[in-house]
Amino acid sequence: MNDKTLPPQHQQRQPGLEHAMQPExxxxxxxxxxxxxxxxxVAIITGGDSGIGRAVAVHYALEGAKLALVYLNEDEDAQKTxxxxxxHGGEALALAGDVGDARFCQCVIDAVIGKWGRLDILINNAGEQHPRKDLSEMDEEQWQKTFRTNIFAMFQLTRAALPHLHSGASIINTSSVTAYKGNPMLIDYSSTKGAINSFTRSxxxxxxxxxxxxxxxxPGPIWTPLIPSTFSADKVAEFGAETPLGRPGQPAEVAPAYVYLASNDASYVTGQMLHVNGGSVVNG
Structure with a gap:
């Protein structure tokens, strides 16, 4: 069976860059x-420069939303978004900084309220991962860094946003299939995603x-800059092959789930996770 799904490639920097991916x-x-x-x-999207964040931004623009795109330092990708x-007829504000810094999170909220006077949707999507073959290869610094970006930042930005979120507002957090299935090379990342699930429900x-x-x-295996920037070229070449659909998903296939959850179509939906993962049954 051919398990090759993508051209082998690896990026030497994190965060990864969308414009350097083949295919994009x-x-x-x-x-x-x-x-x-x-x-x-009015929506805030962290990790809004590329990948799932870019797809959500474009879909939200098509649906009529105004957008604040929060990203670390990927200026070229952010400008493309x-x-x-x-x-596509939308309005966007790009804000560069580290969502792991509580002061920056407050600056994001202040900028959005200052520009549009309201906040209706918060998309906590920023994340990082650092594969390791064994727990002994992982130091405390990496563990703390992954938690700082993936879950501490979510807490900090949500806390800063709460005074401006009123009835009808929506918070949408990006988890992962790894929260349910685990991943032997992503122990810290998977742990943060489990924390995100509990944070969301509570x-x-x-x-x-x-x-x-x-x-x-x-999401399951989605073709985003996170993948070539963290996995080896050989791993990238077979990315998504293990799913029932036998391929990685595209950000465009995930974004409509975020549209649904933010819209009035989901007015009776809260505390839930949508699984866009290529067919993996996780019963969660």
């Missing part, structure tokens, strides 16, 4: 038909009386 990820299926589901909504948002109960819904998306 698909962030919009031209068959997508917007329906004005997010007209006049801003350009694509504008090309926060949804906490905020239900305020009318703020909290949900998550748990």
């Amino acid at each position: 990820p698909i962030y919009l299926d031209e068959a997508y038909r917007p329906a004005g589901k997010l007209i006049d909504k 801003v350009d694509e948002v504008k090309r 926060l949804s109960i906490n905020l239900a009386s305020r009318g703020v819904r909290v949900n998550g998306v748990a």
Whole structure:
């Protein structure tokens, strides 16, 4: 059986760069038909420069939302996303910084409120991973760094956003299939994703009386810059082959889940995870 799904490639830097990937990820299926589901909504998307974040941004722009794209330092990718948002009729603000820094998180909220005066949707999507073959290869610094970006940042930005989230608002957190299946090379990453699941469920109960819904998306193997920047070329070449569908997913195949959860179509949905993972049954 041919288990090759992509050209072998590896990027020597983290975060990875979308424009350096071959082939570049698909962030919009031209068959997508917007329906004005997010007209006049204001959304923050962390990790908004590329990958799932870019796909969500373009889909949200098509649905009528205004967007703050938060990213670390991938300026070229971020500018491409801003350009694509504008090309599809949207309005975007790009904000560079480390979401692991609570002060920067507050600056993001201040910038969004200062520009648009409101906040309706918070997409906690930023993440990092560092594969290791054995737990003994992982030091405390790596463990703390992964948790700082993947879950501490989520807590910090959500806490800063809460005073501006009112009834009808939506928080959507990016988890992963690894929270359910585990991954022998991503012990710290998988652990953070498990924490994200519990954070999502607990926060949804906490905020239900305020009318703020909290949900998550748990993608499977999606072709994003995270992949070539963290795995070897050989691993990348067979990425996604183990799924029932036998291939990696594209960001464009995940983004509609974020549209649904932010829209009024999901008005009775909170505390849930949507599994966009190529057919892996995880019963979670």
